Amino acid sequence: MSQQALADAVGVTRQTIIAIEKNKYSPSLEVAFKIAQVFQCSVEQVFSYQ
């Protein structure tokens, strides 16, 4: 899945997806749950607290 496709599915810009991947931005709970929903897995499988 491309960054743009994920961004469109979640409702954010592609730059935000890039920032999340590079650990430059922590998304809101809503966006985190939407990303997990897109990949059909739980939030813990996508994100971890450091």
Added chain:
Amino acid sequence: MVVRSGTLRWLGSSLVMVNLAMLIYWGWGTLFLLGLGFGCVLCAAGWWADAIDLSTEVPLLVSLIGVLTIFGNYFYFVFTNPDDIRAGLLQFVGAVVLLIIIEVVTYSLVAAGGSGVETDERDRAIRRAASRWGYGVLVAGVWVLIGQLVLDVVFERVVLGGYLTANLLFLVFITAELVELLARLMYYRLGINRA
């Protein structure tokens, strides 16, 4: 964006070369410095087209360079010619008009690029965080000016006239705006988690 990175690089370097030549030939000039700054921005956007968010970071950079150059020139004129109020007002009107034209052209180019200026929660978070920096500078500057005015009243002296005080207040506003723009750029570059 529709504009290719090669075109941006070509446009930017041409602008830099032409304005550098004019700056060397004719000396100091706001327009040449502006051209030089925009040329550098376009060139940088062309080189790092994949890493830079053209729809948000380039307009911010253009605003930063525009405000810095145009109002830098204005304040230099005002504080070196404090008695020439009429010319100062004309410079002020010219600076505002020039800045509006630059902002309109920049945002029109970005909109014409096709990507559209979309904002999401990250943009709003960055704007909020940067506003705090700008607000801090604004409050500090206003308090310093108030202190200066109070000291003038207490010691019955006039260090600054009304014209210069108004311009100092305006300088505080512009500095706060510059700090906010710079903070937004830093947050976009370094990330809002670290900056």
